[in-house]
Each structure stands twice: as structure tokens, then as C-alpha cells.
Amino acid sequence: MSRIESRVVSIVRDDIDTDQIIPARYLRTTEKTGLADGLFAGWRYDGNGDVKPDSVLDSPANQGAKILLSGQNFGCGSSREHAAWALLDWGFVAVIARSFADIFRENAVKNGIVPVALDAGDHARLVAAANADGGLMVTVDVEADNVRLADGTTFAFALDPFAKQCLVSGTDALGYLMARKADIDRFERERES
Amino acid sequence: MSHRTLFEKIWDAHVVSQAPPADVSSHGVAPAMLYIDLHLVHEVTSPQAFSGLRNRGLSVRRPERTLATLDHSTPTIPGAPPIDEAARAQLAALAKNCDDTGVQLFGLESDRRGIVHVIGPEMGATQPGMTIVCGDSHTSTHGAFGALAFGIGTTEVEHVLATQCLLQKKPKTFEVRLEGELSPGVTAKDVILAVIAEIGVGAGAGHVIEYTGSLIPRLSMDERMTICNMSIEAGARAGLMAPDEVTFAFLKGRERAPSGDAWDAAVARWSALRTDPGATYDRSVAIDVSAVKPMITFGTNPGMGIAIDQPLPASGGDDTTRGQLSRALGYMALSPGQPLLDHPVDCVFIGSCTNGRISDLRAAASILRGRKVAEGVRALVVPGSFGVKRQAEAEGLDQVFLAAGAQWRDPGCSMCLAMNGDKLSPGEYAVSTSNRNFEGRQGPGGRTFLASPLTAAACAVAGKVADPRSFLAEAVS
Numbered sequence: 001m002s003r004i005e006s007r008v009v010s011i012v013r014d015d016i017d018t019d020q021i022i023p024a025r026y027l028r029t030t031e032k033t034g035l036a037d038g039l040f041a042g043w044r045y046d047g048n049g050d051v052k053p054d055s056v057l058d059s060p061a062n063q064g065a066k067i068l069l070s071g072q073n074f075g076c077g078s079s080r081e082h083a084a085w086a087l088l089d090w091g092f093v094a095v096i097a098r099s100f101a102d103i104f105r106e107n108a109v110k111n112g113i114v115p116v117a118l119d120a121g122d123h124a125r126l127v128a129a130a131n132a133d134g135g136l137m138v139t140v141d142v143e144a145d146n147v148r149l150a151d152g153t154t155f156a157f158a159l160d161p162f163a164k165q166c167l168v169s170g171t172d173a174l175g176y177l178m179a180r181k182a183d184i185d186r187f188e189r190e191r192e193s
Numbered sequence: 194m195s196h197r198t199l200f201e202k203i204w205d206a207h208v209v210s211q212a213p214p215a216d217v218s219s220h221g222v223a224p225a226m227l228y229i230d231l232h233l234v235h236e237v238t239s240p241q242a243f244s245g246l247r248n249r250g251l252s253v254r255r256p257e258r259t260l261a262t263l264d265h266s267t268p269t270i271p272g273a274p275p276i277d278e279a280a281r282a283q284l285a286a287l288a289k290n291c292d293d294t295g296v297q298l299f300g301l302e303s304d305r306r307g308i309v310h311v312i313g314p315e316m317g318a319t320q321p322g323m324t325i326v327c328g329d330s331h332t333s334t335h336g337a338f339g340a341l342a343f344g345i346g347t348t349e350v351e352h353v354l355a356t357q358c359l360l361q362k363k364p365k366t367f368e369v370r371l372e373g374e375l376s377p378g379v380t381a382k383d384v385i386l387a388v389i390a391e392i393g394v395g396a397g398a399g400h401v402i403e404y405t406g407s408l409i410p411r412l413s414m415d416e417r418m419t420i421c422n423m424s425i426e427a428g429a430r431a432g433l434m435a436p437d438e439v440t441f442a443f444l445k446g447r448e449r450a451p452s453g454d455a456w457d458a459a460v461a462r463w464s465a466l467r468t469d470p471g472a473t474y475d476r477s478v479a480i481d482v483s484a485v486k487p488m489i490t491f492g493t494n495p496g497m498g499i500a501i502d503q504p505l506p507a508s509g510g511d512d513t514t515r516g517q518l519s520r521a522l523g524y525m526a527l528s529p530g531q532p533l534l535d536h537p538v539d540c541v542f543i544g545s546c547t548n549g550r551i552s553d554l555r556a557a558a559s560i561l562r563g564r565k566v567a568e569g570v571r572a573l574v575v576p577g578s579f580g581v582k583r584q585a586e587a588e589g590l591d592q593v594f595l596a597a598g599a600q601w602r603d604p605g606c607s608m609c610l611a612m613n614g615d616k617l618s619p620g621e622y623a624v625s626t627s628n629r630n631f632e633g634r635q636g637p638g639g640r641t642f643l644a645s646p647l648t649a650a651a652c653a654v655a656g657k658v659a660d661p662r663s664f665l666a667e668a669v670s
């Protein structure tokens with residue numbers, strides 16, 4: 001997907017780890033789907049498993065939103081790709097953050113989630129705009145490498161070129177690797193001889 | 194050839210090809226295609242990868258370079274069944290996937306099963322100069338042997354199963370130089386907690402850490418693994434150390450290590466695996482470890498650590514830092530500036546891929562020997578593998594733990610991530626030798642203080658947060 005337009009859901013905290021994104025008790029599965037209920041479960045439900053009244057993911061206005069706004073080092077901790085699957089299952093296809101943990105960023109791209117890292121000033125301005133307008137609409141344009149607001153404000157971001165290629169044209173990384181089988185054969189022959 | 198770091202030597206030796214594919218060349222550099230020597234697999238992050246292979250009609254390219262175990266959702270109470278049908282199905286799925294593809298599995302019945310990062314080294318499968326991956330962020334553990342080892346997602350697990358390769362952007366290098374000698378009661382765990390407290394949980398992002406300095410050659414392999422294990426808690430996917438005589442002595446004679454002439458050749462090759470004089474890192478920090486005291490975390494990320502005899506930080510700093518601290522302390526039900534010593538503890542967990550090896554159990558036993566776990570405290574000792582369990586029993590450590598009133602379990606991840614039923618109740622405080630104190634990590638509402646096995650054992654005896662140094666001083670006969 002190259003352009004995403006949606007209201008943003010703000011969970012602006014630094015160092016959100018993948019145990020918060022999806023706790024381990026939801027990982028007893030062999031599927032990639034059905035994980036939306038576990039997304040941010042520790043913050044959404046009370047001790048009885050009921051949705052807390054202040055759960056942002058469960059507020060009616062946020063249903064259908066596609067863009068999550070967060071802080072620094074988003075997705076740190078465990079390598080669980082379930083974090084990306086849970087975000088996707090809920091409906092998020094882009095996360096705007098100050099920065100991302102390495103493994104999460106890779107997992108996001110492989111699932112078509114755009115990891116948008118903004119520099120400190122732009123991130124602070126976007127957070128302020130989102131705080132001022134609870135229903136702030138944002139466009140993430142992957143091909144143009146920017147985030148745009150309705151008032152014309154534009155924030156640039158940079159994606160790794162291969163990540164961009166994968167996101168824009170759905171390049172299949174495994175297909176690419178498989179197509180280089182001759183290289184792998186040669187490499188193994190040379191090393192193991 | 195130019196001067197290269199240890200990381201660069203391993204990286205260069207594994208790049209299959211760097212040529213950009215035709216369809217992305219217009220966008221610049223494609224990631225390198227990196228060959229993977231050893232692929233470790235566990236039940237939680239692999240089923241979807243095997244399904245992906247099946248859907249594409251692909252097979253596992255090199256089953257003999259792949260090694261699987263069950264550790265995350267496995268019960269640790271001897272003889273107990275998996276916690277629920279979902280856990281049972283997940284365990285069964287890996288058994289079937291391994292059966293179908295020819296991957297060796299150390300399954301539920303195996304007496305060599307254990308936490309994936311404990312059994313790889315134990316079998317000698319982890320070797321210097323290798324590239325090692327696993328769908329698990331603590332794969333960094335294996336870097337202790339001078340291997341480039343890092344965690345990957347499930348999609349990448351599928352890539353490695355199918356091709357033995359990964360597309361990887363070359364990371365930057367980050368030297369963490371550890372100079373000095375450790376004081377009594379201070380362990381490798383305290384060192385890495387101090388490093389993370391110093392540099393922060395995001396500092397290593399985009400980097401591979403190399404630990405250098407006068408401390409490293411003095412450390413055992415168990416201690417080196419504890420340090421490399423928590424590289425990911427500093428944000429680095431991989432952390433590694435140059436192999437040396439200690440490394441070679443550890444590996445010699447292990448079942449998957451080379452033997453005979455191949456051993457000599459391997460040692461010669463491994464001995465060149467060190468950073469060249471004059472090679473440079475993208476970033477460096479130096480830490481004087483002689484100043485490190487026993488550490489404990491108080492908050493909800495592993496960087497929120499203090500020396501055990503220090504008070505919690507007072508609220509201060511910028512808005513973000515203040516907000517994060519107050520959220521963390523709110524979750525932990527602690528106040529800024531309060532001491533942590535003497536804070537009551539409900540549970541003590543000794544285990545995990547950070548501190549579930551034999552020397553960790555010996556350390557815990559050195560404090561528990563002849564003492565009792567305090568009334569009302571639940572203490573779990575969970576060995577990292579059946580190999581560790583057998584060794585501990587041969588040394589009589591199980592009797593020390595049981596006599597002290599601790600539980601002696603079968604190996605597994607257990608309360609490190611609380612997905613097998615071993616967990617905290619809401620509001621409980623644990624002192625844990627694992628690696629993550631995230632909210633709810635050890636059970637919803639549970640609160641975790643991370644510390645060393647010595648400290649954890651001291652806390653178990655005291656029933657509250659306690660300084661292990663006071664226990665070392667008054668040894669029990």
C-alpha cells in the first residue's frame with residue numbers, strides 16, 4: 001500500500017515493548033490471524049477481562065482507524081511477529097513513531113505495515129496536533145516519503161529503499177531469495193568443499 | 194585487507210551476494226543476502242513459518258543446520274500436562290513439522306530438551322564465527338562464542354527454512370568496553386544491567402554490540418552468555434565477544450563440536466576471530482566495572498535499574514522522562530526516591546536463558562545452602578535444560594533448593610514470559626533472574642525486579658529485597 005489516509009490513534013509512550021502490543025498468553029496459537037483481541041490487552045481490559053472505559057482502541061470513534069501514533073523505540077523486546085499480526089488484525093497499516101526497534105521494523109514491513117520514523121521536532125509537532133484534535137486525519141504517503149495533515153503541514157520520513165520497494169510493490173522477499181538459488185548453491189559448494 | 198572488527202569478519206564471510214535485484218536497483222542498495230549456519234527453532238514463532246513453506250510447496254533446505262526444541266509453552270512441573278489445548282496443539286505442531294521436514298527436535302520426551310539458548314551451546318552447536326538465528330530475540334546469547342547471532346521474526350524463519358539465507362541490511366558496530374575487576378557479590382548479570390541502565394534500552398538499535406575490555410577474558414562462558422543475552426535489552430539485535438581459550442575449552446569434546454584434526458583446524462580458524470588493531474567502531478562506550486554494585490531494576494523496562502543499596506530516582510528530567518518514570522512507578526506501586534532494600538517480595542524466580550545455567554544455580558545455592566526461603570515467599574528454581582538439571586542434581590543442588598523450601602522444576606522458559614501457566618498474580622512482586630520487567634511480562638498485573646541469581650536467592654531468604662553481599666559475609670556452615 002503506498003498511500004494511507006486515516007485518523008490517528010495516539011498511544012504516545014516511549015519504549016512500548018511487544019509484550020504490551022501482544023502479551024505472551026495470546027501466543028499459544030499456530031495462526032497469524034485472530035490476534036486483534038490481544039492487541040494492547042494489558043492496557044485495554046480490567047481484571048475481569050472487561051474493556052476499560054478509557055481504552056483508546058475500543059472507543060467507537062477510533063474504529064476503522066489505520067494509523068497508530070506512538071513514541072520512541074516502538075516495538076522493543078521480543079521478536080514475536082505476532083505484534084505485527086495483531087496490529088494488522090486490528091486494522092493498523094502504519095505506525096508513526098519517533099523510532100522503532102530493529103526486529104519490529106523488519107516484521108512490520110514484511111506484513112505491509114509502514115513504519116514511519118519522524119525526527120524529534122516533527123514528531124513533537126504531530127503529537128501536539130493529535131492532542132489538539134482527537135480525530136486528526138493524517139495521510140502517510142510511502143512513495144512521496146512524507147506524512148501530510150489536512151492543513152498542508154508535511155513531515156518527511158525516510159524508509160530503507162528495499163523496505164519501500166516491498167511496501168509499494170509488494171516485492172516478495174522469499175521469492176527473491178528463491179530466485180538466487182544458484183548463488184546459494186555456489187556459496188555452499190565453495191565453503192563446504 | 195583493511196582493518197576489520199570481529200563483526201565485519203563474520204559478516205563478510207557470510208555474504209552470499211550483494212548485487213541488487215533488477216527490480217530494486219533503481220532504488221539503490223538492496224540488502225545483503227546473508228548465509229545462516231545454524232537455525233534454532235522453537236514452538237511459538239515457527240508454526241506459521243512451516244505453514245508458509247507448505248503453502249508454497251517448499252521444503253527445508255538444510256534440515257541438518259536446523260535444531261528445534263520445545264521451551265516456551267512447556268510445563269515445568271514434572272509430569273504435568275500443557276496448560277491448555279492451544280499449548281498442546283502448538284507443541285504438537287512443532288513435533289509434526291519437524292517430523293515432516295527432517296529437522297531434529299528435542300521434544301517433550303527428550304532428556305536433552307531445554308531453553309533454545311541453553312541447549313545450543315550445551316551441545317556445542319553454537320560455535321565461533323557462525324551466523325546463528327532463531328525466531329527469538331535472545332538469540333544474542335550465542336554471541337558469547339564469537340558468533341553473529343540475532344533474533345528474527347517468523348517470516349524470516351520461513352526464509353531461512355527455505356533458503357538458509359536472509360536479506361539483511363548491514364548493521365553498525367557499537368563497542369562496549371568493560372574494564373576492571375568485579376567486586377565480591379557482583380556478577381555478569383549486574384554488569385549487563387549496569388550497562389543497560391547507563392546506555393538505555395534503545396541505544397543499540399541498528400547496531401551490533403561487541404563487548405571488549407579487560408573483564409571479558411576473565412569471564413566464564415556462562416557469564417559471557419548472560420551479558421550477550423541481554424544485548425537486546427539495550428536495543429541491539431546482536432552482541433558478541435571474541436572467542437579465546439575459555440571458549441575453546443568450553444566447546445572441546447561437546448557432541449556437535451569438531452573433533453580430531455577438524456578440531457585443530459577449527460581452533461586455528463577461530464583464533465583469527467578478533468577485531469584487528471586499528472579497526473574502528475561506529476560508536477564506543479567504556480564502563481568501569483569495578484564500580485558496579487549488585488543491580489536491581491525498579492521499573493518496567495530493563496534500563497530502569499539501580500545499585501541495590503541506592504534509592505529510586507527522584508522525579509526529574511524532562512517531561513518525557515518524568516512521564517515515563519511516573520507511569521512505571523505507578524505500575525510498580527513505588528514512590529520516587531524511596532529505597533528498594535527491604536521492599537517485600539512474594540515470589541523469586543531463578544531461571545531463564547539469562548541465568549538458568551549451572552553456574553547460576555550454583556550461585557543461588559551458595560546462598561540458599563543451610564537457609565530457608567522466607568515464609569510466604571514462593572521460590573521457583575527452573576534449570577535452563579535437562580543437561581543443567583542433571584548436573585545440578587549430581588552436585589546435590591536440588592537438595593539444597595528443596596531443603597530451603599524452593600520448588601525444583603523441569604526446564605523451560607517458565608515464569609520468564611509466563612505463557613505455560615507459571616506466573617505471578619496481579620499485584621505480586623517477584624525478584625527474577627530473567628531479562629524483562631515489562632508490565633505483565635510475568636503475569637497480568639505482576640511486578641518484576643530483575644536481578645542476579647545471588648541477589649534473587651538473598652531476597653528469597655530475606656522475604657524482601659536484600660543485598661547479596663550481606664549473605665556472602667555471613668556464610669552458613
Ligand code: SF4
Nearest residue numbers: 331545546606609610
Ligand atoms: S527464557 Fe525467557 S527470554 Fe529466554 S527464550 Fe525463554 S522466554 Fe525468551
